[in-house]
Amino acid sequence: MKNIKFSAAGRNLFLASWIFGTVILLGYVFTDLWFFVCAGFYYVLLAIIINTIAFFHEFLAFIIDVADQKAHGNSALLILLNIPIAILYFFIFCNL
Numbered sequence: 001m002k003n004i005k006f007s008a009a010g011r012n013l014f015l016a017s018w019i020f021g022t023v024i025l026l027g028y029v030f031t032d033l034w035f036f037v038c039a040g041f042y043y044v045l046l047a048i049i050i051n052t053i054a055f056f057h058e059f060l061a062f063i064i065d066v067a068d069q070k071a072h073g074n075s076a077l078l079i080l081l082n083i084p085i086a087i088l089y090f091f092i093f094c095n096l
Helices: 008-031 034-064 069-080 082-094
Strands: none
Touching (some): 034 082
8 A cells, every 4th residue: 555645734734733732632631720721722713724724725736736636635634634633622621
């Protein structure tokens, strides 16, 4: 099986979003401080804006750039993976 190609920007944005979200959730789980709830709220608002812009950038590059089309399409899908992860983290937060 071939290795899956991603654009560097899409892969790095996904990893940064996932790591920051996980750190905020784990910070709340282990300390029960409302600081993490507030930080998480503002983080989600910022992440929605940044991930939306990045998704459309990758999607447009997927449509326009014929040479590296697969990497941009995979990166667009990878950025969309942040949505179910955020929903899962929200359900974990609500059930604590």
